[in-house]
Amino acid sequence: METLIEFFSFEYPNIKYVVFGTILLSISSAVVGCFTFIKKKSLVGDVVSHAVLPGICISFLASGSKDPFLLIVGAFVSGWISIIVMDAIIKNTKLKEDAATGLSLSVFFGIGILLMTYIQHSGNASQSGLDTFLFGKAAALVGMDLLAFSIIAVMVLIVVFIFYKEFKLISFDPQFAKVIGLPIQRLEVLLTSITVLAVVTGIQAVGVVLMAAMLITPAAAARFWTNRLSKMLLISSVFGAFSGISGAFISYSTPSMPTGPWMVMILSIIALFSFFFAPGRGIVINQWRRFKIQSQLLEENLLKAFFKIGESSGNFFMEVEANDLRLVRTFSSGQLSRGLRKLSTNGYVEKAGNSWKLSIEGHDKGKRITRLHRLWELYLTKYLRIAPDHVHEDADTIEHVITPELERRLEKLLDYPTSDPHQSAIPTR
């Protein structure tokens, strides 16, 4: 607790800078990441982050200095070239996006490693520090570096703010953007440029490999909470900023802990939580919905089977053994016991010794489903001219979703029919 207070009081100016820097970098990459996510090009961030290495090495070799602005220019240029190479491979060969992405990423990185080891072995004393680009070192964000990276991060955010509407259009519907006369080519170049810039600056905090996460993970997590781009940008920035603060705090309270990987760890935990538990899109809620629908289908099919047995024997309330239901329709034994138990708690069937019998409510419901099934079969044969032996499957699915209103309209349309295409009586309401 004390560490927490100490941390947030920003007693040491150094902490203030590091926290400020990481938050800014996280937000700018989280915002840009939303656009690459929507364009389904999330892995572009991964490519660029690997591809900046040769650029950094070359600009160091050419200038002999570690001036952050020069290195950024080198990184920017080689990041851009990697994207051009990737697009050219996709456009001109039969290779697909995945191979082009992996190829561009790994070959650029390989060249970068070769150049970097060349610089190291040539004994240039001032090279130490180039490899912070490889692994990132958020705690080293001070002085000139911090200034340079913050300026770029702010620039990225301003560009997104100004061109929000245009970027939104070219990301969601480039065809439409073209039709209404937007200069898409130039906008694409601008969007790619700020993506590259965001990556170049973010690498300083988390390193080459984990940079991809700074772009992808907050956007992917935010997507599970909203369908609106503006909200998505906001949510993913909040996730990014939160991971920045917590990463800085963890490495402050436990100095041996690296900031970058912890930032990514926290982002990933947020993302995993969102994937599973977000209301609306989360996996848990979806599986629950599916389970609900499946058990509804099972119950209605069971009631329909009861009703059919009743129809053929003339006594709807006679006792039926569970296995007899299988003569009407295939049920697994698990489905049978599960479905019957559920039906009896809801009062649709009653248990009598080893057998089951319909209650009044159960009979009515079974009747209604059978009725809908036969009405639909009749509709298909009469209006869509489908052969009577082809209509059963379709009716089997639709019978569960027809509303009372649709039922009435069907009835009216078919002129209150009494029998279906297979000459079975359509039970009255």
Place this chain on the structure above:
Amino acid sequence: MDAFIIILTGSLVAVSCALLGSFLVLRKMAMIGDAISHSVLPGIVIAFLLVGSMQSVWMIIGAGLLGVLTTFLIEFFHQKGRLQTDASIGVTFTWLFALGVILVTYYAGNAHIDQDCILHGEIAYVPIDLMYDSAGNAIGPKAVIVLSIVLALIVAFIIVFYKELFITTFDPAFSNAIGISSSRWHYVLMGLVSLTTVASFESVGAILVVALLIAPASSAYLITRDLKWMLVLSSIFGVVSSFLGYWLSYLLDGSIAGAMVTISGAIFGTCYLVTVSRK
């Protein structure tokens, strides 16, 4: 002698990768290979922490499990969470890699793996790291022995199951219809990719494994239409990369693995120019 061992190691890695990479490229799963090569890291670290030694068998098992888990998670988020594939890959492998790095840093004192070796490995140390028999006599460099076994396994696997691999790669719907489960072969293939990654790890590092998986296979894919030829050509490209890469690194005094990748990139560039100019 050392040069020969290094080139041999490089070739063993490159050929293993090229053979598996051909299937990855054809199945449009190159980026899943990339993801696996990063996410095996926590598997290796956890195996090391549990067993307490760098014994290859446990590392390979740990990495293999993580590789299959990665594949499973990517599929799971894509299918059940309706998350697009690119994001699913990106989230999964960075998460596992971050976990690996955190574990490595936490136990840095007693683990002989650091981030450098994860990223680009050091093939130059291969000749020094010998393997001994029970009597204590050196029988050869450890990496060469391990990689030879891996390569033999992969070659045997491809020869024995060529038909299954072929059919699940080119027509998964048909293969499922005749009872060859395409998803089972998918996981088997990904298990082999993890195995190769972890075996090549110490010598070339995770990211350069990806290059050797994708580049030679893609180059071969551009100039042939026949799967058998593609396998042969990509292996040849792999060996050539190893030879010329060694020479290039000697010239520049730089990383051997980096140079190998640079050469394989150059080979791809040549194949690319040839196909584009032919159009």
